[in-house]
Amino acid sequence: MTLGEQLAQYLASGLVVGGAYALIGLGFVIVYSVTRIINFAQGEFVMLGALGMVTGTGLGLGPLPAFVLVVAAVAALAAALERVAVHPLRRAPALAVLILTIGASIALRGGALVVWGTDPFALAPFSAGPPVALLGALVVRQAFWVVAVAALVFALLWFFFTRTYAGTAVRACAVNPRAARLMGIRVDGMSLLAFALSGALGATAGAVIAPITYATYDMGLMLGLKGFVAAVLGGLVSPPGAIAGGILLGVLEAFAAGLVSSGYKDAVAFVILIALCLVQVAGWLPWRVPVEEG
């Protein structure tokens, strides 16, 4: 392979993984915007989406019915988590709620371990066939599904945020929760909606990337953390920011793995996170990550 082909390959795989990070990051953004909570369990929704697809298709369902069923189920689970655990703590300090969602994350991961065990599962791609050559890179067919589904979700979300009452309300909450409450927006209901949406987004990400990465019970931790970094990169309350952050992170990771060392691939996101913190403290960041006092 020439260097040009290699770079094209890194770019392609980075874009695909970045699409998944963007979906996960969007989940963080929506929940944080409405509730000012960092939902640590976000990554577990991804894991449940992936393993749910494995079980769904294993039961003989086609990819599409399985996908719809799994996304709906995970969204319902996320909503249940909000009602049972997060809602009772809505007046607690932010750090207490963070610890709560860490607990939820561990419990979900453990639950998945009990149900699915430790073995990684391979999920059949949505459409069969050999990889496609594209501008010097070989791209697996599932990658097109990832990009297409991500693009569709972004379009739907754009419509939701700008053209529907609920979406506008979510944005109002992001700008100023107190003012939104005074304007008569029911923040309680918004919180439930935000969790359900984030569950659906996470499950979607998990379902589409499972054929590329395998599905295991502990995949959610890393994917969730990277989605979080994507969201922070984009300013934590901006959906377009999270999409850009996710894609940027995916590409940077792919290049770091290819050009530096694959052993440090997973560390890239956290180096970026800490660098972001430094830059914010120094006041160089052109935008502010609006994290409130804990």
Next chain:
Amino acid sequence: MSARERWVLLLAVGLAAAVVPWTVRSTYVLSALVFVALNGIAALALSLVMGFAGQVSLGQAAFYAIGAYVSGVLTASYGWNPWVAMAVAVAAGALTAFLVGLPIFRLSGLLLAMATLGFGIILYYVLVNWASVTGGPSGLTGIPPLAIGGVQLDSDRRMAWLAWGALLLVLGLAGNLVDSRVGRALRAIHGSEPAAEAAGVDTARYKLGVFAVAGGVTALAGALYAHYLKFINPSPFGFAFSIELVVMVVLGGVASLWGAVLGAALVVGLVEALRALLPLLTVSHGAAEYEIVVFGLLLMAFMIFLPGGLSALGRRAA
């Protein structure tokens, strides 16, 4: 607790810690005692950060690892005296915490939690990938045990004495600290940061200070761990251990030093009990699988129903 009550309690537990290892024969129980003490030291350090300065660190395992690896590498690879190596390890833990905290402790709580988490994960990858020094994933062998005046502390029983001695020493010093000018400043930060600032407390400096102290104390536990097991590899120092430490602190009640030790004892006890019990209840998988479910549910239940931890329960009853 007054200073007098604190010393009486320390003395009583110290006596028990001196006597109990004599009477216990099972190396299994003795090793559990060692781990309660080591985890207790680390949990206590985290409770200083969480309970007294009101900050959450999700990367505390990193400092445990720094203690273990600095002391381990200096003794096994460079032949240093273990005590000197351990002192360097503690200093390295404190210094690393200071340097890590310098930029991030001016951030507010949530971002700080995530930044410490990021640091912990980065350090883990360094341990795995820097094989020429750390031994990589397969680990570092040949770490010598500690010795006092020619007596090697290489049995579980002797190590239990040492670990509990270290725990009680740290408890005594931390108890003094909390009940002093410095400790009041820390508790004031937890209570109301603006009011503490207005009273002249340099809150950023104190938060950084407590983080550095906790880093050093956690590294002490890590160094003891390395000389106890004589072998270290990266896997026990991952993100899961950072979370386990948070669980210990939350179970015990974040603002209670003895609570942190109690939390450590409960977590170690719970893990062992689950390992013993669960195979009787289920046939599908091993017990380790259920462990983390139980931890997760416990953590949630405590945050919802008993955010003050077990020590709040005691206070309510008193």
Next chain:
Amino acid sequence: MTAGARLPAPLLEVQGLAKDFGGLAAVRGVDFAVRAGQIKALIGPNGAGKTTIFNLIAGALAPTRGRVLFEGIPLPVRRPHAVAARGIARTFQLVRLFGEMSVLETVLVGCHRRGRAGWAACALRTRAARQDEAELRLRAQTVLALLGLGARADQPAAALPYGEQRLVELGRALAAEPKLLLLDEPGAGLGRDEQARLAAIIRTIRDAGATVLLVDHHMDFVLGLSDEVVVLSYGEKLAEGRPEAVRTDPAVIGAYLGDEAA
């Protein structure tokens, strides 16, 4: 100290102070000075910018324009502890206590800067640290006695009645032995008797050599207590002078009547 025959130099000088919150001007170029040994009050209707000025002086907020001089030297910005180190203590509009701390401990935090013991000395409980602690406790107990809270020393501060919580906050500020004391609505929520007691305490503090700047909107309480008054309205200075002069100022009467009519 260069105490000459001329008028004492102002202890605190506020020069052209302004603060915008996202385009909303809360304070628009206010000037005034506080001379040593005075009780001076900032009064004005809600939203006049009183508390914002306090937060600007105390370093909790950074001004958009202008500056504050203390003893002729500019005060640090956005570093409240550094402002405290210059000899300025404050109370808050809404009481801010420290969780489960006792009354004595809360006041001891106020003594923080008077203490010397560092981390190691405190952990080891050295002789020097114990001596330091004993001195701080004596100081805190003296303050509690002055406020009539001696019997409450070991109770949790947050469990006291509201009026006494305000006194604990005042005690925390006094314990620092400040040159300038900033009191944010000290009389709010207090009964008439409690207000009289508070006024007596504030006069005692002034007579002991401290300077007091306070914010309030109880006209009677403020005008009876202060040596000088600054009247604010919509972030601007409306009038300044002795209480009896301000009381009859037509602009002030207009602002207050306007406020009540609204």
